[in-house]
Amino acid sequence: MQRIENYIDGKLVAPISEQYLDNVEPATGKVYSLIPDSNAADVELAVAAAKKAFPAWSTCGNMERSKVLLRISALIEQNLDAFALAESIDNGKPVKLAATVDIPRAVDNFHFFATAIEHFASESHFMEKTAVNYTLRRPIGVVGCISPWNLPLYLFSWKIAPALAAGNCVIAKPSEITPMTAYLLSKICIEAGLPAGVLNIVHGLGGSAGQAIVEHKEIKAISFTGGTATGKKLAATAAPMFKKLSLELGGKNANIIFDDCDLDNALKTTLHSSFANQGQICLCGSRIFVQKGIYEKFKTAFVEKVKSLKIGDPSTEVNIGAVVSKAHQEKVLGYIQLAKEEGGTVLCGGDIFHPTDERCKDGYFIYPTVIENLAHDCRTNQEEIFGPVVSITPFDTADEALMMANSTEYGLACSIWTNDLNKAHRCAEQMETGIVWVNCWLLRDLRTPFGGVKSSGVGREGGWEALRFFTEAKNVCIKY
Ligand code: NAD
Numbered sequence: 001m002q003r004i005e006n007y008i009d010g011k012l013v014a015p016i017s018e019q020y021l022d023n024v025e026p027a028t029g030k031v032y033s034l035i036p037d038s039n040a041a042d043v044e045l046a047v048a049a050a051k052k053a054f055p056a057w058s059t060c061g062n063m064e065r066s067k068v069l070l071r072i073s074a075l076i077e078q079n080l081d082a083f084a085l086a087e088s089i090d091n092g093k094p095v096k097l098a099a100t101v102d103i104p105r106a107v108d109n110f111h112f113f114a115t116a117i118e119h120f121a122s123e124s125h126f127m128e129k130t131a132v133n134y135t136l137r138r139p140i141g142v143v144g145c146i147s148p149w150n151l152p153l154y155l156f157s158w159k160i161a162p163a164l165a166a167g168n169c170v171i172a173k174p175s176e177i178t179p180m181t182a183y184l185l186s187k188i189c190i191e192a193g194l195p196a197g198v199l200n201i202v203h204g205l206g207g208s209a210g211q212a213i214v215e216h217k218e219i220k221a222i223s224f225t226g227g228t229a230t231g232k233k234l235a236a237t238a239a240p241m242f243k244k245l246s247l248e249l250g251g252k253n254a255n256i257i258f259d260d261c262d263l264d265n266a267l268k269t270t271l272h273s274s275f276a277n278q279g280q281i282c283l284c285g286s287r288i289f290v291q292k293g294i295y296e297k298f299k300t301a302f303v304e305k306v307k308s309l310k311i312g313d314p315s316t317e318v319n320i321g322a323v324v325s326k327a328h329q330e331k332v333l334g335y336i337q338l339a340k341e342e343g344g345t346v347l348c349g350g351d352i353f354h355p356t357d358e359r360c361k362d363g364y365f366i367y368p369t370v371i372e373n374l375a376h377d378c379r380t381n382q383e384e385i386f387g388p389v390v391s392i393t394p395f396d397t398a399d400e401a402l403m404m405a406n407s408t409e410y411g412l413a414c415s416i417w418t419n420d421l422n423k424a425h426r427c428a429e430q431m432e433t434g435i436v437w438v439n440c441w442l443l444r445d446l447r448t449p450f451g452g453v454k455s456s457g458v459g460r461e462g463g464w465e466a467l468r469f470f471t472e473a474k475n476v477c478i479k480y
Pocket of ligand 1: 146147148149150151155173174175176204205206207209210211212214225226227228230231233234248249250251281282384386412452456457
């Protein structure tokens with residue numbers, strides 16, 4: 001059976017404990033590889049390697065760092081099919097999605113920050129006849145990057161690339177549920193000539209390997225993407241140590257669809273924003289609010305489209321693959337049960353999908369599910385389900401839609417559908433989210449700030465925001 005190894009000090013190494021965890025393929029329910037069960041001792045080795053590498057990496061110049069990161073980007077691109085297949089096997093997502101979204105985005109992340117760093121500049125502040133101040137931005141040192149399972153390489157590289165570009169050395173931990181493409185990335189880094197110790201990838205559980213990263217006093221900043229409960233725990237550990245923290249957490253995003261929208265477009269995109277990656281994208285819209293004038297028409301057409309989605313073996317041409325694990329399948333099914341108890345009517349789906357083919361008969365599948373008749377403030381509409389389950393609710397006025405959309409503790413993203421520009425502006429301003437899409441969804445420009453408000457997180461990623469996070473600003477004041 002294939003063994004994944006840690007990447008420490010430029011080498012692929014076994015965990016010190018020599019203990020491994022099972023890695024399961026969600027589409028088959030079978031163990032197909034082993035993951036290092038790393039602990040604080042492995043993190044210690046990684047930090048020592050990173051500290052040793054930091055002086056040279058942080059001072060070799062933006063161009064030099066840029067060249068290595070561009071090589072990493074190019075090598076991922078050259079191996080795109082192998083990466084996409086690995087991501088699909090590890091996560092359960094359709095291989096086509098991995099090949100068209102996840103892996104190209106990882107290629108772009110390295111490319112984007114490799115070039116961004118060459119244009120990164122800081123401010124100066126001139127005091128009339130007195131002094132000039134300039135802001136000196138320097139890399140922080142050794143930083144930690146911790147990522148989740150839903151978009152494994154996509155989100156892993158979204159953190160690592162800016163951290164490295166800015167001159168930091170990194171201790172990174174991918175999710176223990178989807179470690180494979182991070183392992184493939186470590187091989188690419190060796191091939192690309194990334195100096196030893198600049199990036200160290202430690203695999204293992206959140207409570208041991210992850211916690212050891214957050215607790216380590218030499219790791220000065222943590223960039224974390226994951227669940228809100230984990231983010232809370234992380235912040236409690238890191239805050240008394242005064243670490244710099246970026247937290248990208250859960251969401252319960254709303255789609256607000258007005259009578260005057262382009263209906264075909266709204267339908268097509270809402271289908272995608274509801275069920276892409278089996279609904280396991282932090283940005284997926286899980287609450288669909290539709291204005292009364294088009295409610296019945298939208299609902300009927302939407303349910304029809306959902307029923308036509310092809311579900312099954314993610315290595316084949318399907319729209320919906322497997323959810324990531326047995327535990328997650330049970331969690332999502334639990335929410336469907338809760339929705340029924342809360343008075344919801346299941347319009348389609350609502351159950352396990354049983355593939356007929358031998359390969360996937362023990363995989364973790366759920367039919368895409370649409371639920372109606374739920375109060376906006378019931379648990380199903382307030383808590384993050386993170387699966388192929390959406391609710392649909394009618395509304396009268398924009399104020400009512402905004403009230404319901406803003407009623408959760410989360411504030412990550414939303415989609416507004418209208419052809420009235422004034423209404424779009426007003427709603428965008430009043431939505432309590434970090435991201436608003438108007439007449440689109442998941443349209444991403446990597447220069448824009450990315451992140452949430454309320455329990456969806458603290459801080460922003462993307463563009464200059466990421467490079468600012470991964471550098472410390474020092475003001476230098478020079479008197480005339
Ligand atoms: P999770 O919080 O369980 O795990 C995320 C990562 O944190 C994993 O690598 C895990 O091993 C690690 N971890 C767990 N406990 C830890 C600890 N005590 N110390 C350090 N690290 C620890 O999240 P998940 O289930 O992997 O991912 C799903 C969640 O991520 C959802 O809530 C989703 O909304 C969120 N998410 C948010 C964004 C965003 O940009 N806001 C993007 C993707 C996913």
